[in-house]
Amino acid sequence: MSGGNPMDNGACSYRRFLDGDENAFDEIMKELFDNLVFFINRYVHDIHAAEDIAIDTFSDLVVNKGRYNFKVSLKTYLFMLGRSRALNYIKRSKIIDFVELENAESALSDKLTLEEIVISDEKKRVINGAVSKLNDDMRVVVHLIYFEDMSYAEAAKIMGKKPKQIDNLLYRAKAELRIILGEDGELL
Amino acid sequence: MRSFEERKAEVFCRSEKRIRIRKRMRNSIIALCLPFGIAVAIFSVKFLPKLISLNDIVGDTEVTEESYEYEYAAGIDFCSLEISHTMASPESSKNITDKASVENIYNTIQSIFLVDGNSNGTTNAGGSNKTDENFSVADTYILTFTADDGFKTVYTLNGNTLICKTNRQITTVTDKQLKNLKKLLGF
Numbered sequence: 001m002s003g004g005n006p007m008d009n010g011a012c013s014y015r016r017f018l019d020g021d022e023n024a025f026d027e028i029m030k031e032l033f034d035n036l037v038f039f040i041n042r043y044v045h046d047i048h049a050a051e052d053i054a055i056d057t058f059s060d061l062v063v064n065k066g067r068y069n070f071k072v073s074l075k076t077y078l079f080m081l082g083r084s085r086a087l088n089y090i091k092r093s094k095i096i097d098f099v100e101l102e103n104a105e106s107a108l109s110d111k112l113t114l115e116e117i118v119i120s121d122e123k124k125r126v127i128n129g130a131v132s133k134l135n136d137d138m139r140v141v142v143h144l145i146y147f148e149d150m151s152y153a154e155a156a157k158i159m160g161k162k163p164k165q166i167d168n169l170l171y172r173a174k175a176e177l178r179i180i181l182g183e184d185g186e187l188l
Numbered sequence: 189m190r191s192f193e194e195r196k197a198e199v200f201c202r203s204e205k206r207i208r209i210r211k212r213m214r215n216s217i218i219a220l221c222l223p224f225g226i227a228v229a230i231f232s233v234k235f236l237p238k239l240i241s242l243n244d245i246v247g248d249t250e251v252t253e254e255s256y257e258y259e260y261a262a263g264i265d266f267c268s269l270e271i272s273h274t275m276a277s278p279e280s281s282k283n284i285t286d287k288a289s290v291e292n293i294y295n296t297i298q299s300i301f302l303v304d305g306n307s308n309g310t311t312n313a314g315g316s317n318k319t320d321e322n323f324s325v326a327d328t329y330i331l332t333f334t335a336d337d338g339f340k341t342v343y344t345l346n347g348n349t350l351i352c353k354t355n356r357q358i359t360t361v362t363d364k365q366l367k368n369l370k371k372l373l374g375f
Contacts, residue, residue, distance in 0.1 A: 029196060051189055055198050062203035063210075 010074025018065055029058060032075055035148060036082050042143050043086035043136070053089055057082045072157055076150070079158045083140075130180040138173035141166055264339060266290045270332040271373055282374065293372045294333055297343055300350060300369070301359050329373075345369070 010032065016024035033054060040057075041050040060081050061068070068077050124147060131142050137159070144155040145166070152163040159166070190198065269290045272281035284290055328346040342353040348361045361369065 026196065029199070030192065033192075033195060047189065051195075055195060055202065058199045059202040059206065062199065063206045 010078075011070050014061070014068065014074050015070075017061075025062075028061075028074065032078055033058065035075075036078055039079055039140075039143055039148065040082050040086045042131075042139050043083065044089055049089060049093075050086075053085045054082060057085055073154065075148075076154045076157055079144070079148075079150075083158055127177065127181070130177050133180050134173055134176055137169055138176065141169045142173045142177070145170055264335050264341075266294050266333040266335050266341070268334045269293060270330075270334070272330045272332070274328045274330065284374075289372070290333065293331075293369075294341075296365075296369055296372060297331070297350065297352075300361055300365050301352070301357055331373075 010028060013024040013027045013031075017028065036057060037047070037050045037054045040053050041047055044050050044053065057078060061078070068074070072080075127142075127146070131139050134142065140159060141155055144150045144158060145152070150158075152166045156163045156166045161169075265287070267285070267287055267290065269284040270281055271284070272278065284293070328344050331343040331345065333341045333343075340354070344351045344353060345361070345366075348363070348366060349358065350361050351358045
């Protein structure tokens, strides 16, 4: 999996983009887009909607250029925006969508492709299957800490919680995953 | 799922759309506020000169009730004062033509009217409440102030009673004020 990049890289690229270098934005997208979609999908459970939301999130970077203050990593900032948009999406779309079977299959295959892109580690792919059985907060915190290699502070910032709460959530999530994974729980 | 180029194109397409909408909203707000701004500007232009001219009349002094009372006097330049007595012959009347003295006497008389804040009252808060019980028209000083343009203001002083014939105001003068006034009038 393409883990968390050093904090400066995203920020440096964004600074270059603000100075007029459009290639810098390409770098940011290549680096963070798939991870962001994968993260948003934890909330919305719809890969195409997650992609749409991720596009809107990146559009925020273009439209509101002055809003990012470089105090957190660009990845953290993007994930914060993405989470906020995902929660708004969930609030708006309370109706369950019935999808044609062909489309469902296509969505599933897109999701699997994304998984392959984002999670290169086989071990993590096993855990990824189990993570979907956790509740919302646990699922998100495992994703951020384990799949995105973020610090507790960064995860706390994204989720709007304290680091201690993240710690507690993670502890409980691990306990649940051990139960879910059974023998494979030893992987944790 | 979209390819990288499609995603990038979509990001910039949506960004431009949002920027366009934002600009349109900004222009609408300006278009709505512009008439109000113009109205305020016209209002300021129309009434501001009047406010400025009022400030010139009043000056830097704090505008108080007293100031407004003096505004009438400040606007009129009295150039002479004729002092006559009802018991004396007209030829023996006294004339004061020194402008500064005339103004001084006039201001003193005005201050007597304003001391108690009630120019129509018959009591004077600055001193003892004395009224001349034996009001005699025969023993009355008549003070006639004349301005440059011929405007006249007439006061009568009988004992402790000071009356402005022009404004129909009456007040009581304390002994101290009376003494001061008579001194100014040269009695």
